[in-house]
Amino acid sequence: MPDTFTGDLTDPDVKLPSTELSKRMKHVSNVMNHFWLRWRGEYLIELRDSLRHSAKDTVSTPVAVGDIVVVHDEDLPRGFWKLAGVKSLGTGADGQPLGATIRVKSKGRRSSVFTLRGFCEFLV
Numbered sequence: 797m798p799d800t801f802t803g804d805l806t807d808p809d810v811k812l813p814s815t816e817l818s819k820r821m822k823h824v825s826n827v828m829n830h831f832w833l834r835w836r837g838e839y840l841i842e843l844r845d846s847l848r849h850s851a852k853d854t855v856s857t858p859v860a861v862g863d864i865v866v867v868h869d870e871d872l873p874r875g876f877w878k879l880a881g882v883k884s885l886g887t888g889a890d891g892q893p894l895g896a897t898i899r900v901k902s903k904g905r906r907s908s909v910f911t912l913r914g915f916c917e918f919l920v
Contacts, residue, residue, distance in 0.1 A: 861885060861892055867900060878902075883909065 812820075817832050859865060859882055867878045878900050886895035 859896065860886065865896075865898065881919070 861882050861884060863882045865882060866879055867880050869877055880898035880900040883897040884886055885893045885897075888894045897909060
């Protein structure tokens with residue numbers, strides 16, 4: 797939408813009709829929506845793909861005592877999953893971790909200690 801208004805917006809004597817303000821607001825809203833759609837559809841997808849390709853080149857390291865891990869909770873969205881510190885590991889005959897004792901810190905409360913058994917997936 798071309799800008800036909802040439803006056804100074806900081807001038808208190810300038811008054812824009814409500815229809816002009818409504819058109820401007822719709823235009824600004826459309827521009828912002830277009831920006832966010834392109835950003836989400838182009839930049840975030842490209843970022844995800846580049847991380848996937850770079851992750852294939854790295855060797856995953858096993859979890860060790862003292863590591864900070866993300867505790868998956870199926871009842872919560874990913875952004876609300878809790879962080880925990882690994883206190884001890886239980887390993888199998890092959891030396892791979894089969895379980896862990898973790899300490900989860902909660903807001904305003906004492907930290908809780910949990911023992912997890914049978915987990916098989918670590919995301920690095």
